[in-house]
Amino acid sequence: MSLLELEVRQRLGDFSLELDLAIEEPGVTALFGPSGSGKTSLLRLLAGLDRPEQGRIRLNGEALVDTARRTWVPAHRRRLGVVFQEARLFPHYRVRGNLTYGMPRHLAGRFEAVVELLGIEPLLARYPATLSGGEARRVAIGRALLSDPCMLLMDEPLTGLDGARKAELLRYIQRLAGEVEVPILYVSHEPAELLEIADTLVLMEAGRVLAQGELDALLQRCDLSEALGGFDAAMRLEARVEDHDTAYGLTHLRLDDGQPLSVPTLQAEPGQRVRLRVPVRDVALALSPSAELSYRNQLAAVIDQAWAPPGDPTTMELRLRLGEQMLRARLTRHAFDQLGLVEGQHVTALIRSVAFARREL
Amino acid sequence: MLTDAEIEAILISLQVAGVALAWILIPGIGVAWLMARREFPGKALLDGLLHLPLVLPPVVVGYLLLLTLGSQGVVGQWLNAAWGVSLPFTWQGAAVAGGVMAFPLLVRAVRLSLEAVDPRLEAAASTLGAGRWRVFVTITLPLTLPGLLTGGVLAFARALSEFGATITFASNIPGETRTLPLALYSLIQTPGGEAAAARLCAISVVIAMISLVASEWLARRARARLQGRDA
Known part of the structure; x- marks a missing residue:
């Protein structure tokens, strides 16, 4: 009922x-x-x-x-x-x-x-x-x-x-x-x-x-992206707390697929699971990891779906797979075409560390 | 200090005005609520009727009362047959006349005050499980209190000072319907009554001032509570 x-x-x-x-x-x-x-x-x-x-x-x-x-x-x-x-x-x-x-x-x-x-x-x-x-x-x-x-x-x-x-x-x-x-x-x-x-x-x-x-x-549905806030939309990631780095004020986390992630210090114990908020606007893509970028969080991901919103010739909605979890990114169609991105391609998701907000589980 | 006749006039006035206010209070709130919150056919007509005592000469109102509530009137005959009550030429009749004249003032003040009550608060109360009556008693009425006090004092003062309708309907009988204004009028008609008239005049001013100050004080207290200050 x-x-x-x-x-x-x-x-x-x-x-x-x-x-x-x-x-x-x-x-x-x-x-x-x-x-x-x-x-x-x-x-x-x-x-x-x-x-x-x-x-x-x-x-x-x-x-x-x-x-x-x-x-x-x-x-x-x-x-x-x-x-x-x-x-x-x-x-x-x-x-x-x-x-x-x-x-x-x-x-x-x-x-x-x-x-x-x-x-x-x-x-x-x-x-x-x-x-x-x-x-x-x-x-x-x-x-x-x-x-x-x-x-x-x-x-x-x-x-x-x-x-x-x-x-x-x-x-x-x-x-x-x-x-x-x-x-x-x-x-x-x-x-x-x-x-x-x-x-x-x-x-x-x-x-x-x-x-x-x-x-x-x-x-995760690209077609709902606009209704869910467009550029203000965000995704959730779950991760486990590894340890804290007091010198830099960071907390190191590990995603379910084993990839590391650092965020500004969270009030959470090592071992605890946390839920993170990743705004679509804070996700960029690169074809491969690079030490020459200021982005510290570079996650290996696979393009799960690429979707062109009807009526909007400038943007592309992307859904990225990280193990079992999904992340979304929004690119200009120009960038999408120039990088030659296609569904199923392995890419690197660049995430600004500051983009995280959390909710305890 | 005061003569017996003066005390008598004061007591009759207070009694008449008090009873007048008492009998119009509940109907007044009811009608004010109807006018403030409900739409119904004939509302404009009712609104006009309500204001009639304000614009008609009081003597006309008194005469109309005599026609309806007098011994030959429809309502008067029924009152007499059913309850053995006769209103003309009694202090109760004076209270009816005062009440009728004061009614529009009461309704107007309460209506304005009711219209200022936020219906969203009443909606909130109903979602908290309060039925219509409880909402009215615990939310609407307390929030109307400043207006109710003002309207009550206005109505009381109007009934106290009522002259034309009273003298037409209830006459000017010493010890029965001779209120302060009627006593004053009688003295003015009497040669050599000037000094006594001046005394009654002063008494009227004092009573009016006391009721005004009292209502202002009460209304201020009520407003202070609504604004979250301890009064």
Whole structure:
């Protein structure tokens, strides 16, 4: 049985929403697409804040909406915790009052744990107006979590925060995803966030679901490259920590196929597996390894697929195989032709060391 | 310090205005909510009707009340038959007249305040499991409080100062419907009543000032809480 099944049709002015999606796995599902692709509309339909013209939504096998049978479960009975883009805290309640607003009695024992998980203990007696953006989001997440939801919906929770606050809140969300059993639907249009947080992906474009499935599988599809962020897109690599080089501030890693890799120091123990983010823009290609380049990470790879995006005569999308793992690169068609690259060819992938970001496994 | 007649007039005024406010408070909030949050056919017409007591001469309102709630009026006859209640020429009648005159002021203040409440907060509350009624009581109403206080004081003051509708509908009976303005009017009509009239005048000013200051203080407290400051 699917966690969530949704099949709806709705017209919003001259924009129409035609969605058909199913979420099977618990964990974090990212709902990804450009602004205006219908992500927030989908969230509102799901939360019961809007009615679809036609369609049905089932959560854990229970029908929330079925227009054919006139089924309609109102928002307050859906048990979906929503974290809105703006925190939407109640200004006349203190943080504690906000957190307990939707908390059923049997969850009172979880209060301390959630407060601790989100690091909001010092804020409990304050009013929302005195909180910073990041603090308010954390309280909003706690509030939704304490309402005992079957699923947590997060609508671009990092919007409007500066870089450092973004990273901090993302860490809290990652921690939360690891510790609570509530599945999370995470709406975003930032490729970087996607890789940091998602296990599965629903890719949206112009009110339609373009693709859905496991994130890593979708990331490997050249035809989805543009929708996944184009030049901002990234891939994930998994590796094992070998040792740290304190003199240069580097951590040496080893990929599954045995190739070495160095990145700026990671807070991880030798032997630990880490997940790395490699933006497409930080991958270049050479025909052979060379000591005369400043790129320190030179990985032997095979061109698995070369794909010319229709309608774009200037670029080539490449998928590179490194053992079992995949990497993607984006070249100009000019460079591709001049190097005489073909599918199946052995090449060297040049990766700038600084391009790595990590997510613990 | 105050004469018996003055104390009597003050007490009747406060009683009339208090009861007037009490009976229009809940309907006022209800109508304000309807006007702020719902679209329905005839809304513009209702809006016009609501403002009617503000623009009609008060005597006309009093006369209309007499026509409907008087012993010959449709509602008046029913009230008398069903409950044995007769409103004209009683202090309850004065409270009805004051309430009718104050109603638009209350509705207007509460409506403006309701329109300023962010519906997104109400949506957030509903996703947290709060039904419509709980959302209204715990989110909408508290956030409307400053407007409700202002509107309440305005309505109370309007009922307190009501003259035309009251004298038409409830008459000017000492000890029953003779409120401060009516007592003042009577004194002005009486030769040699100037000094007593001046005293009533001063009393009216004091009562008005007290209610204004009190409402300002309460509204400031409520606003301070909404802005996250301890009041």
